[in-house]
Amino acid sequence: MPWSILELLRNDPDKLKESIKKRQMDTKIIDEALELDNKWRRILTEINEMRHKHNQVSSLIAKAKNDEKKKLLEEAKELRNQLENAEKELNEIEEKRDKMLRNLPNIVLDDVPIGGEEATVPIRFWGKAKVYKEYLDQFKEQTEKYGFKPDYEIIDYKPVGHADILENVLKLGDTLKAGEVSGSRFYYLFDDIVWLDFALLLYAIDKLTSKGYTLVLPPYMLRYDIINSVIDLPTFQDAIYKIDNEDLYMIATAEHPIAALYYNEEIYDDELPKKYVGFSPAFRKEAGAGNRDLKGIFRVHQFHKVEQFIYSLPEDSKKYHEELIKNSEEIFQGLGLPYRVVNIAAGDLGACAVKKYDLEVWMPGQGKYREMVSGSNCTDWQAYRLNIRLIRRKGMIRDYVHTLNSTGIASTRAITAILENYQEPDGSVLIPKVLRKYLEPFEKAPKDIIMPRNKRP
RNA sequence: GCCGCGGUCGCCCAGCCCGGUAGGGCGUCGGCCUGCUAAGCCGAUGGGGUUAAUCCCCGCGCGGGUUCAAAUCCCGCCCGCGGCGCCA
Numbered sequence: 001m002p003w004s005i006l007e008l009l010r011n012d013p014d015k016l017k018e019s020i021k022k023r024q025m026d027t028k029i030i031d032e033a034l035e036l037d038n039k040w041r042r043i044l045t046e047i048n049e050m051r052h053k054h055n056q057v058s059s060l061i062a063k064a065k066n067d068e069k070k071k072l073l074e075e076a077k078e079l080r081n082q083l084e085n086a087e088k089e090l091n092e093i094e095e096k097r098d099k100m101l102r103n104l105p106n107i108v109l110d111d112v113p114i115g116g117e118e119a120t121v122p123i124r125f126w127g128k129a130k131v132y133k134e135y136l137d138q139f140k141e142q143t144e145k146y147g148f149k150p151d152y153e154i155i156d157y158k159p160v161g162h163a164d165i166l167e168n169v170l171k172l173g174d175t176l177k178a179g180e181v182s183g184s185r186f187y188y189l190f191d192d193i194v195w196l197d198f199a200l201l202l203y204a205i206d207k208l209t210s211k212g213y214t215l216v217l218p219p220y221m222l223r224y225d226i227i228n229s230v231i232d233l234p235t236f237q238d239a240i241y242k243i244d245n246e247d248l249y250m251i252a253t254a255e256h257p258i259a260a261l262y263y264n265e266e267i268y269d270d271e272l273p274k275k276y277v278g279f280s281p282a283f284r285k286e287a288g289a290g291n292r293d294l295k296g297i298f299r300v301h302q303f304h305k306v307e308q309f310i311y312s313l314p315e316d317s318k319k320y321h322e323e324l325i326k327n328s329e330e331i332f333q334g335l336g337l338p339y340r341v342v343n344i345a346a347g348d349l350g351a352c353a354v355k356k357y358d359l360e361v362w363m364p365g366q367g368k369y370r371e372m373v374s375g376s377n378c379t380d381w382q383a384y385r386l387n388i389r390l391i392r393r394k395g396m397i398r399d400y401v402h403t404l405n406s407t408g409i410a411s412t413r414a415i416t417a418i419l420e421n422y423q424e425p426d427g428s429v430l431i432p433k434v435l436r437k438y439l440e441p442f443e444k445a446p447k448d449i450i451m452p453r454n455k456r457p
Numbered sequence: 458g459c460c461g462c463g464g465u466c467g468c469c470c471a472g473c474c475c476g477g478u479a480g481g482g483c484g485u486c487g488g489c490c491u492g493c494u495a496a497g498c499c500g501a502u503g504g505g506g507u508u509a510a511u512c513c514c515c516g517c518g519c520g521g522g523u524u525c526a527a528a529u530c531c532c533g534c535c536c537g538c539g540g541c542g543c544c545a
Contacts, residue, residue, distance in 0.1 A: 044506055048514040055478080055514085058526050062477045076525035223535095247535095266467055268485080391467085396486045396502055 003384040003400060005104050009033055019107040022114050022346035033100050040097045043090050050086060054079040103233070105351035106381040109318075112346050112355050119345035120358075125150035126329065127338025127362070130421065132158050135367030142369055143340075150338070159423050161365040162416035163296025166193065169427040170419075171453035173297060184294060185286060185301045187412075195445040196418070196431065197304060197411045199438035201279060204306040204331055204408035206438075208277035211327065213308065216278045218257030221248040226263060229385035230256045232351035238288040254278030254307040255405040262388045267311065267401055269392045273320060274311040277408060281305070297412040298370070306408035313390070314380065317402035321377040324406035325357040328373040331408060334434040337417050338362045340369055352381045357406070365420040372413050375406025427452040 008016045013034050017027040057076045064072050113119045122143075128151040131139045136154065143150050166173040172193040178186035189197065209215050222230075227240065227249045241250040251257055258278045267274070282305045293299035308327060310320045325341060332339050344356040359373035380400035383389075390399040422430040429450040431439070439445040 041506065044514080048506065051515085052513055054525080059477070061525055073525055080525065268467090391485085391502095393486065398503095 003101075004380050005106065005384070006037075006101060008107065009037065009104070016104075016107065020105070022108045022112070023105055023349065024116060024347040025105070029100075029104070033104060036093065036097045036100055040090075040093050043086070043093060047083070047086050047090055050079065050083050054083060102385060103351075105232070105349075106354050106379060108346045108349065109355045109377075111343070112349065113343055114347075115345045116347035117345065120342050120348060121345075122146050122148060122340045122342050123357075124148075125338075125340045126333060127151070127336070128153060129338040129362040130155050130159070130364040131362075132156075132364060132367065134158070135364075138367045139362075148340075150340070152338075155364070157425050159365040159420055160427065161296070162298065162363070162419040165365075165419050165423060165427065165429070166296060166415075169452045170429065170450060172450070175296065183301075185299065187297050187300060189297075191444070192446040192450045193415060195439055195442065196415055196435070196450070199431075199435040199445075200335075200409050200411055200414050201304055201306055202438040203334070203435055205277060205279060207331055207334070208306070208308060208327060208408055211275075213275040213277040216254070216258060216261075216276050218251075218254050218261070218278055218280055220251055220257075220280055220283075222251060222256060222260060223247050224249060226260045226386070227251070227256055229263075230259045230352075230382050234288075235350060238286070239284045241283050241285060250283035251280060252284050253282045253305055253405075253407075254280040255309055258307070258309040259382050259403055259405075260386060262311065262401075263386045264388075266389045266391050269313060269390060272311060272313050272390070272401065273316065276309040278307045278309060279304070280307070282410070296416065298416050300412055303413070304411035308375075308406045308408050310404045311383075311388070312402045312404065314399065314402050317377050317379055317404060320404050321355065321357070321375065324375045324404055325359065325373075328359050328375060328406050328408065332359060332361065332372065335414070335418070335432045336434075337372075337414075337421055337432075339372070350376065352376065352378045354379050354381075359407075361417040361421070363417065363420045364423070370413075370417075372410065372417060373407040376404065378403045378405070426455075428455070 005016070009030065013030055017030050020027045020030060054076060057072055057079060061069060061072045061076065113121050125143065125148050129139065131152045131154055133154050133156050139152060160169055163175075167175065170193070172190045174188040174190075175184075175186070178188050205215060221243065224247055228236065231240075231252075235252070239252040243249070255278075257280070258276050261276075282303055284301055286299055286301060289299060297303075308324050310324065312320045329339070329341065339359050339361045342358050342360060344358055349356055353376035356374060356376045358371050358375075360369035361372045362368075363370050379402045382403045383400040388401050388403075390401045391397070392399065418432065419429055422432065424430065431446060431448055431450065436447055439447055
């Protein structure tokens with residue numbers, strides 16, 4: 001059964017190298033990988049011959065008698081001794097080889113921009129951005145520079161940043177107390193903001209389930225072998241919390257447990273695609289983030305997330321990657337938040353992805369587009385590691401499925417976007433109309449507007 | 458957490474006590490046959506290496522051990538079922 005990366009490594013290593021170069025990684029890992037794989041194959045062949053001999057002798061022993069038996073026993077023992085050493089070597093190389101294979105990043109699709117973070121390009125814009133007059137230049141830097149002319153309106157007051165409005169104007173969040181009891185990047189949220197959190201999640205769940213996605217509430221912790229199969233090492237180190245004294249790790253998104261839903265299983269081609277919308281909390285260490293976004297709830301250790309996930313036929317994964325980002329866009333269009341979609345540059349791609357779209361919402365308080373959604377096509381990278389096979393009925397051909405994911409809503413981030421985009425000059429915050437349906441049933445939930453502390457009864 | 462039973466090819470099960478090439482049924486795929494029905498017959502249906510054909514190795518929840526040889530015996534772990542305890 002072919003894993004695309006191994007196949008490329010053996011048949012067209014130069015192509016694999018090109019891909020590695022695009023990721024701004026050293027191509028010598030390919031040479032090393034190739035050498036290791038060749039060595040493994042060579043030794044395996046030798047050992048198989050020795051095993052064969054040993055098996056032959058061994059099977060004769062059962063029928064042999066007396067002297068003949070004694071002789072064969074000696075012979076078998078001798079072969080066994082030789083094998084022991086050879087197998088030791090094989091095991092070492094095999095372990096190295098498997099580790100090496102698992103560390104290889106996915107290839108990069110041709111339409112991914114080449115370069116580092118700066119090479120990431122917007123591919124489309126939507127909505128009318130509210131641009132504070134002094135941010136006009138930087139708005140143009142993020143739009144017209146790339147040849148786009150999205151709609152905008154100039155506002156002449158400076159919107160309060162999401163952190164300030166949450167904590168000081170609305171007074172509906174407390175990151176100081178949370179910092180005291182849990183540490184930085186934790187938060188308490190109260191009343192209207194909590195309702196908003198739930199409404200956003202329900203809205204995304206409603207939208208995606210009506211498109212036929214299966215709703216799933218997955219486990220929030222996974223074993224090491226599983227979570228390690230779904231993410232790359234840097235992600236693991238930067239994001240994942242471990243439960244002490246247990247082989248359990250907190251998920252950073254529902255993508256992880258949903259990808260594991262078919263761990264070690266076979267899926268027939270006529271069952272695909274399988275589409276899921278998962279809800280879960282997301283736990284993230286943010287170890288690599290340094291001091292970035294320390295204020296407020298933009299970058300936190302814990303938030304709620306609705307996630308889209310698709311298992312698809314290999315030939316369909318590109319199509320479904322587009323579908324996923326379109327779904328995310330529909331969600332943000334419904335919320336009336338102006339955004340752009342960017343095609344992430346190769347140097348910034350995670351090892352699992354062949355291509356990644358981010359959806360970034362314009363933040364009037366910061367004068368920047370900020371990431372709200374991230375959607376990756378992982379092709380067979382996760383499926384190979386999780387051993388999720390595809391069986392094509394015609395001819396009973398075996399292959400690996402492709403997996404794809406994209407954010408639906410990440411609660412805290414969407415809240416920051418609403419706080420800045422729906423802010424009125426008096427500090428109140430309007431609620432996107434599309435959420436009303438999910439607030440209506442609750443007596444105490446806000447319906448149209450969240451009032452600042454000093455105007456609340 | 459404790460006691461008992463169990464985990465074998467996509468699914469169900471045999472083999473385990475008594476160590477010697479992993480078998481049946483169902484499903485699926487392909488072929489054959491038949492003027493007849495969800496029929497019958499034959500074959501294929503885990504992973505890997507290798508060749509001109511082929512052949513070989515590995516695989517019985519996971520990891521060790523004993524042995525020339527382990528699904529089978531021994532040890533540890535994981536999961537499931539039943540019972541007891543505890544508890545939202």
